[in-house]
Amino acid sequence: MKTIALVAHDGKKAELLEWVRAHADFFQDKQLVATGTTGRLLNEALNKDVMCLASGPLGGDQQIGALIAEQKIDWLVFFWDPLSSQPHDPDVKALIRLAVVWNIPVACNKATADFIVTSSLTGQNYQRTVPDFSQHNNRLA
Numbered sequence: 001m002k003t004i005a006l007v008a009h010d011g012k013k014a015e016l017l018e019w020v021r022a023h024a025d026f027f028q029d030k031q032l033v034a035t036g037t038t039g040r041l042l043n044e045a046l047n048k049d050v051m052c053l054a055s056g057p058l059g060g061d062q063q064i065g066a067l068i069a070e071q072k073i074d075w076l077v078f079f080w081d082p083l084s085s086q087p088h089d090p091d092v093k094a095l096i097r098l099a100v101v102w103n104i105p106v107a108c109n110k111a112t113a114d115f116i117v118t119s120s121l122t123g124q125n126y127q128r129t130v131p132d133f134s135q136h137n138n139r140l141a
């Protein structure tokens with residue numbers, strides 16, 4: 001089963017919830033993980049068990065980043081708010097960075113999320129290419 005991580009800043013939570021409700025069927029057979037407040041709201045919106053990590057400012061972004069590095073996340077939806085500053089901005093940047101490092105599909109706005117959710121590649125059999133970091137590991141050893 002695919003695991004999707006969902007995160008939204010306060011100014012973007014309503015937009016994420018509206019988008020998730022519009023695609024409720026898509027999420028029924030997916031495992032969902034989210035930062036604390038986002039997760040609780042998703043729980044109610046989808047009537048589905050969402051794994052709630054810590055709230056973003058308290059380390060939730062970093063927890064999702066760690067799950068990405070452990071290759072436990074297939075897709076990240078992160079509606080971050082470009083019009084407000086966040087006390088944990090370094091964590092936000094780190095999460096997006098790890099999604100890119102591990103070649104995870106990332107949707108940072110509704111338009112991109114629409115593309116991914118309707119893509120034929122998003123079917124159960126799609127496997128992203130996992131980067132080969134063996135040379136990095138050698139270089140760092």
Ligand SMILES: O=C(CO)COP(=O)(O)O
Binds near residue numbers: 007009037039086092
């Ligand atoms: O701050 C967040 C992501 O950076 C989101 O955290 P919450 O879901 O706990 O509001």
